[in-house]
Amino acid sequence: MISNKGLLYVEPSQAASPTPVIDDVTQKMCAAFRKARRSDGGWAGVHECMCGAHSTCWDYHLPNGDLTNSLCVHYVAHHRSEVPAKQLARINAFRFGEDKPNEQELQGPELVLAGIRASVEEYLGSDRLGTWVAWGLDVEALCRSLRGGCLAKMAGFTEARQDADALFSILCSIEEKALPRLRESVQHARGDVRSWGAEALCVPGWNREAWAMPLADLMRFADGDPIHRRVVAMSFQLLGTHAGAAITALFDLAKWARDLQYDVGLALRDIKSTPGLFVPPAAVPGLFELVQDSSYPELQISAALVLARAGLNTEHAVRALIRMALEGKEFEYAAAVLCGTRNQTEGYVGEPGIEGWGNVASPILLAALQASDWQTRLRAIKLLGRLGRDAGETLTALEKAGEDPKLRSHVEEALLRIRSPGSADKTIEKKKSSEKAKAQVVVPPIDRNKPRHSQFFRFICPFCLHSEVVGLWYTSKTCSNCQKSIRIVKQPGRTECELIDSVSATPSPPERKPGPTYY
Numbered sequence: 001m002i003s004n005k006g007l008l009y010v011e012p013s014q015a016a017s018p019t020p021v022i023d024d025v026t027q028k029m030c031a032a033f034r035k036a037r038r039s040d041g042g043w044a045g046v047h048e049c050m051c052g053a054h055s056t057c058w059d060y061h062l063p064n065g066d067l068t069n070s071l072c073v074h075y076v077a078h079h080r081s082e083v084p085a086k087q088l089a090r091i092n093a094f095r096f097g098e099d100k101p102n103e104q105e106l107q108g109p110e111l112v113l114a115g116i117r118a119s120v121e122e123y124l125g126s127d128r129l130g131t132w133v134a135w136g137l138d139v140e141a142l143c144r145s146l147r148g149g150c151l152a153k154m155a156g157f158t159e160a161r162q163d164a165d166a167l168f169s170i171l172c173s174i175e176e177k178a179l180p181r182l183r184e185s186v187q188h189a190r191g192d193v194r195s196w197g198a199e200a201l202c203v204p205g206w207n208r209e210a211w212a213m214p215l216a217d218l219m220r221f222a223d224g225d226p227i228h229r230r231v232v233a234m235s236f237q238l239l240g241t242h243a244g245a246a247i248t249a250l251f252d253l254a255k256w257a258r259d260l261q262y263d264v265g266l267a268l269r270d271i272k273s274t275p276g277l278f279v280p281p282a283a284v285p286g287l288f289e290l291v292q293d294s295s296y297p298e299l300q301i302s303a304a305l306v307l308a309r310a311g312l313n314t315e316h317a318v319r320a321l322i323r324m325a326l327e328g329k330e331f332e333y334a335a336a337v338l339c340g341t342r343n344q345t346e347g348y349v350g351e352p353g354i355e356g357w358g359n360v361a362s363p364i365l366l367a368a369l370q371a372s373d374w375q376t377r378l379r380a381i382k383l384l385g386r387l388g389r390d391a392g393e394t395l396t397a398l399e400k401a402g403e404d405p406k407l408r409s410h411v412e413e414a415l416l417r418i419r420s421p422g423s424a425d426k427t428i429e430k431k432k433s434s435e436k437a438k439a440q441v442v443v444p445p446i447d448r449n450k451p452r453h454s455q456f457f458r459f460i461c462p463f464c465l466h467s468e469v470v471g472l473w474y475t476s477k478t479c480s481n482c483q484k485s486i487r488i489v490k491q492p493g494r495t496e497c498e499l500i501d502s503v504s505a506t507p508s509p510p511e512r513k514p515g516p517t518y519y
């Protein structure tokens with residue numbers, strides 16, 4: 001009988017036992033596994049046990065039909081206390097003989113460690129690794145920390161493992177050619193590379209601050225591979241809040257080294273979205289100076305954001321972002337940085353938002369509701385909606401702005417977001433899909449016997465009833481009153497629509513205006 005029951009899909013939470021349990025159960029499991037048939041379809045990846053042992057990407061059918069995975073022997077031998085008793089009883093009832101497992105089947109902690117050591121050596125190469133060791137890296141400690149730490153239910157890695165992974169990434173980002181440069185800059189700042197290494201290379205708990213300046217200096221290393229420099233730039237995110245220690249050096253690079261703009265931008269991007277950023281007191285006056293300096297508009301906003309992330313000043317950042325959003329050039333970006341996108345999955349994700357932005361923003365947005373350009377008013381309305389309940393005092397002004405037919409539906413949306421932020425998204429989505437169905441007018445097809453561009457019809461907007469004469473050849477039309485985009489659907493036999501012939505130039509065809517830009 002085929003049971004097809006899953007066996008030993010367990011997720012141990014403890015380290016593996018140093019010595020394996022080799023008894024009847026383990027040997028029965030081993031014999032059955034050796035007689036198993038590999039499943040046809042594989043998984044997309046392998047499974048990593050808490051202890052660092054890896055499965056293959058296949059399932060295995062045991063001779064009795066049970067389904068298991070390639071870590072089955074490992075689990076009963078090295079995680080015996082975490083295997084449920086019922087599963088041990090099932091294995092005990094196997095009648096496929098008994099075999100002694102080999103090292104590969106057992107995947108004991110020593111074998112796993114040896115595998116990690118080999119891959120560390122392979123990634124870094126013996127020369128580079130030798131230099132790191134000479135500067136104080138304890139390779140054994142690094143490998144032990146890189147082993148395991150995979151949490152159950154895909155919850156990621158333990159902190160200790162993340163800590164080791166981050167250091168290893170940094171070590172890999174620095175090419176061998178750049179090591180003398182790194183030594184120089186460390187010696188310049190610290191005098192001695194070993195004393196730096198005692199902090200910067202100590203596993204676990206390496207000092208992130210010790211890396212900030214040397215990494216910033218490596219960005220300047222011109223003889224290296226540009227790819228490595230880019231990876232170095234991306235390493236700043238691994239320093240967390242301590243990346244702020246490099247802020248002055250990075251801004252200087254951004255100002256003076258034009259060819260590094262892109263890479264410096266990568267480093268700054270992560271730093272700019274790190275709340276609780278640590279900024280050395282000596283860097284603060286320079287940041288305030290940069291915020292005021294309009295000769296570097298991009299750096300102005302970066303500096304303002306760094307001040308905000310360091311909790312020193314949020315007003316500059318909010319003002320700059322609101323200005324940017326209202327101008328419409330980067331509305332989505334500015335709105336994401338202001339409001340935060342932690343629960344968004346698309347767009348500018350991962351932005352923490354600026355707490356309390358509404359206090360600074362409300363009066364500016366209220367003033368923008370009076371702007372002569374309707375698109376500026378539209379952007380202000382959208383941002384007010386993002387304020388949620390904090391926009392309470394702006395309701396009257398918003399309602400007034402909604403008297404403009406172009407802005408009415410946007411004001412309705414904003415009011416929904418302000419009054420019932422919890423359910424607004426759903427309501428708006430529903431409204432949009434019903435609007436989409438409504439956003440069409442049906443007209444008869446073009447008469448092939450008449451010149452194409454002499455055929456017009458009276459367009460009546462299904463939303464605002466605005467009417468104008470429009471060419472029958474159009475497939476869509478943006479209502480010039482409410483700005484909604486309406487499909488023009490051609491169907492034979494539709495007579496209710498008023499057709500207008502014009503051999504001469506009676507009604508001028510509507511201008512082909514670009515649709516509104518909804519930033």
Ligand SMILES: [Zn+2]
Pocket residue numbers: 012016049050051052053074078079
């Ligand atoms: Zn394990």
Ligand SMILES: [Zn+2]
Pocket residue numbers: 461462463464465466479480481482483484
């Ligand atoms: Zn309309």
